[in-house]
Amino acid sequence: MLLLKTSDEGFEAKFTKVVRDRRESDTQVGRDVSAILHEVRERGDKALVEYTTRFDGHNLSTEDDWSISKETCEEAYKSLDADLREALETAAERIRAYHEGQLPEDRDYTDAIGMRLGARWTAVDAAGLYVPGGRAAYPSSLLMNAIPAKVAGVGRLVVTTPTPKGEVNPLVLAAAHIAGVDEIYRVGGAQAVAALAYGTQRIKRVDVVTGPGNAWVAEAKRQLYGVVGIDMVAGPSEILVIADGKNDPEWIAADLLSQAEHDPTSQSILITDDARFAAQVEDAVDLALMKLPTAKTARASWDAHGLIVIVDSLEDAIPLADRLAAEHVEIAVDDPEPLFAKLRHAGSVFLGRNTPEAVGDYIAGPNHVLPTGRRARFASGLSVLDFMKRTSFIGASQGALEAIGPAAVRLAEAEGLPAHALSISKRLS
Amino acid sequence: MLLLKTSDEGFEAKFTKVVRDRRESDTQVGRDVSAILHEVRERGDKALVEYTTRFDGHNLSTEDDWSISKETCEEAYKSLDADLREALETAAERIRAYHEGQLPEDRDYTDAIGMRLGARWTAVDAAGLYVPGGRAAYPSSLLMNAIPAKVAGVGRLVVTTPTPKGEVNPLVLAAAHIAGVDEIYRVGGAQAVAALAYGTQRIKRVDVVTGPGNAWVAEAKRQLYGVVGIDMVAGPSEILVIADGKNDPEWIAADLLSQAEHDPTSQSILITDDARFAAQVEDAVDLALMKLPTAKTARASWDAHGLIVIVDSLEDAIPLADRLAAEHVEIAVDDPEPLFAKLRHAGSVFLGRNTPEAVGDYIAGPNHVLPTGRRARFASGLSVLDFMKRTSFIGASQGALEAIGPAAVRLAEAEGLPAHALSISKRLS
Structure with a gap:
């Protein structure tokens, strides 16, 4: 101190x-992760099997080795001590209520010259949540990542989590049941993030990957940023x-x-x-x-x-x-x-x-996934918006195009982009 | 076709x-960029001088070699053909009006159990805009990047732009004048993005870097994501x-x-x-x-x-x-x-x-900086939000803590985090 x-x-x-x-983390992690991503991209499930044996001591062969069913999650939920189940339910309810208030409003208006302008928010199709195994297997993390995705309206919610030596955490499974997770795969580390981003034979790719993890997981997310959306480098x-x-x-x-x-x-x-x-x-x-x-x-x-x-x-x-x-x-x-x-x-x-x-x-x-490492200077906590994207739209009436088209033509010409100019001037009377 | x-x-x-x-872009670009970022981080302005001589044929020695003053921008604006100036002004006004509608609302409410909850949006302190030189030096790009930052309330707006063989684009300078850019540095490529992200002796670091560029610039932004906020890999x-x-x-x-x-x-x-x-x-x-x-x-x-x-x-x-x-x-x-x-x-x-x-x-x-390469599956166009961040807040009354504290203690204990539990239980009566 x-x-x-x-x-x-x-x-x-x-x-x-x-x-x-x-x-x-150091640069060696960067190189290791880069190699793992490459392997999973090229060899899919085969690479996952090898890494999971090597890093987690877990053998992926049967269906039950690969994934955890919704039924198993429901059983874990039902077997939970009543006090703990209630605590999880209370947490889920309060997280849901707060995040529902984050749902953005669409815009759609017509301005003074008759130009229709706006923006429409839609959920991503699929989201992948990384849930650490072992010591850091936190049901609260699962709720904090899954519930905003659900509130956003994400259709397919996939969890990947390592199960070292086959060990699963019933609390995490119960939380997955409460949050309505659709698929759980028993894969962890950078290889899991790669599977979510690229897709493999068994794991269909997702659009956004969130969730905490160790240095390898964080680095994998950083390297895959752009291939998928990610929450933040944590x-x-x-x-x-x-x-x-x-x-x-x-x-x-x-x-x-x-x-x-x-x-x-x-x-x-x-x-x-x-x-x-x-x-x-x-x-x-x-x-x-x-x-x-x-x-x-x-x-x-x-x-x-x-x-x-x-x-x-x-x-x-x-x-x-x-x-x-x-x-x-x-x-x-x-x-x-x-x-x-x-x-x-x-x-x-x-x-x-x-x-x-x-x-x-x-x-x-409020969400407990928050910017670390001085990143609150420019980043925000996880929210419903991380599972949504905004499509802007423009609809020009003939009058609106006549009103501002000539100015756009002038700018396009000044920028040396004649086809841009042409696409407008052809439509002007 | x-x-x-x-x-x-x-x-x-x-x-x-x-x-x-x-x-x-290919992986060779990744390695080149990684080396450039390292050099700028370690050697600051000296690395900028070397790269700018090598890549742009421009010698950074006097103040005027390094930067372009606000006065020069104003002169460029005044010297502009009246039609073109008006076109730029119209564009700026319309972009501003649309983006003002994106300003987010803060939240601050007290729920049924007496828990105060909310979120407050603030602008980042400083933003850096990359403006390509040469053929792709677009004043429209400058407006599309700078105006959302200004609307967000960013205090310091820095532009970096390469000036190959010393050549500057008066249209870009005029746009910088209209948008209210604070500083312009005549540096380009991955080295400019590195300078904005890490800071050098001359260029104070910023919090967010946006703007289009070639494969090197895009890769630099990707690699520096997390050190600074970026708009998107374009x-x-x-x-x-x-x-x-x-x-x-x-x-x-x-x-x-x-x-x-x-x-x-x-x-x-x-x-x-x-x-x-x-x-x-x-x-x-x-x-x-x-x-x-x-x-x-x-x-x-x-x-x-x-x-x-x-x-x-x-x-x-x-x-x-x-x-x-x-x-x-x-x-x-x-x-x-x-x-x-x-x-x-x-x-x-x-x-x-x-x-x-x-x-x-x-x-x-609406903004013309938009997600490319199928990224509209998960990403949105540039907006005022890219220059802001959200701070959530929680204020518990004694009653609110008594109401839900015990459930949180249960969850903390189940997760094996006794100090978490202690920090709540000590406050319960």
Whole structure:
């Protein structure tokens, strides 16, 4: 953990280093992934069988080895502990309600010169969701990816997920049942993303691929961007807590650790105007780490990437927060509004003392797939729009064409595009 | 030019080949670009100077070699022929009006359990627009990229454009003046995109890079996706004209040629239910090519990639059009509405006999930066949203947290994330 004070000499250089440090994958991953994509594109299912044996210790031969049926998902759902099933249902309902509010409106109007103009939104035909296996197999991720796709109106929803040594996660299957997933394939890694993007004999290609994954999965999505639509290149998780000294240090420590426990590369940052409070939080983190079952991961993250910044006033936290452009920003003060109004770059903001970030991970409603690695400067969280596309349209009446056609002809000629000019001038009287 | 009839044996295989053919860049470009990005990242301006000398024959030494001032742009604007200036102004006004209608609305509401939820849109801080030099230096492109950025509220708008042998295009400078561009650098190619994304000593980095370019520029954007936001990987232009036999063959021929004249890799496709009309269009294309100043390019494109498909009924055109997912689709019939209603995948649609695609390139208002290479299956044209990002927010009252917190704790525990659970349970009474 690094402790900085804005009033210290050398603060700017140290803070700049934090902002610039990219906790991202190396170029070797790029080469490996590139080879895997090539193999899957050329050899389809055969490549999937080989990689799945090699990486997951899982043999793809029978139908049940390849895929998980809707019936199996329904059984997993029915076998779930009632409390947990209810929790999943509540989460799904709230996520659905929030995302329904994102459905865009079409435009269709005729302007003053008689030109009909507009835009129509439609869902993509098919979407593929990557669901990690093993430790990071999160049913909440499945809901957060599948529900926006369903709300968008996607007709075919495909999940790929690795099942290491054949092991499946019943919670994920139950979530797939709730979300209405159409197909599940037991394939993971870059090879799964390649299968979704290119299609194989067994797995029909999709139009958009979303969902979290390890460095290979993220790199595969990056390389296939353009072949399919993707949600975003996702990196390690981050939380930035802006807090005054009137918070319970244990609460804030838990918030910081809730990101740190994800991965050793996760980053947890506290900015406060109260040095005494900062020390209390530091102590509370150390204390919590003694009992936390995920302490190994959380401690590695906190030691390597944890940061506390002491500012003179919480107002000074905002420009720093904008430079960090963090995935999650908590504003833990009595009245978060004035600080929130000034903040420009953040994936999602958690307002007030009663809104731990984890409530957004599961159940609040907004999406938990958010831009990481300072990408909130230009990117947004996953939404219904990621599963839709917009077709603009233009309909010129004879009068409208007469009104503005000559100007377009002039521009086309000036650009040296005579056929463009001709296609308009031929239609002018 | 390839002529297909849906009723012919072997149609499906031949049409599938057309859909699958990617008129895209090769892997050598990928390696070259990767090296250029690395050099610019490591060596900044020095790399720019070297590449600009080598590729553009332009020496970057004085301030005027590096950049073009706002004053120079204003002079170019004032020196413009009055008709042309008015045409540019009309185009800018109409583009602005259409894009203002794209500004998204924020959300902010409190749900039944007392949870405040919402989303706030903000503009990115800075955007970089790539403007090609030489033959493809289009003022219309500058307007189509810069105006949405301005409407979004982007504070700093940077243009990079190559000036081969020092040559500048006064029309582009005039357009930059009209659009309110803040900085123009005389750098092009992958090296310009790298400078915009990473920043150099002279060129401060931006958050989003948009704009057309050659294969190197497109590949640079693809590789830098995630470091910055980009509009889309753009490939060669396409037009698909769906027309009955009652059109003037010369009009439709001009429409087809308006794409073909862009580049030898462009693609022009006619689908019609009238074989006699198809032959007339073919003849009209040949005739027009005899007089067209851009015939060399247009003929190369038409010969290599031109396609006419004869269908039994225009209804049959729609599933083919959806598979082609073309950048531009004209529906040249008396009542385009029923066909348009069924079409799912297209960048932009041009309705009726009086709407040549070129009217959308310049002056109708909607953006002419559109998804190519079948990407309309999942991507949309450039819009104000490409220069903005959305921050979701959550504010839990004590009551709201009590209502759904326990369910979130259950899910966190089931996912094996105890610090997530702790951050909520500590706040529950």
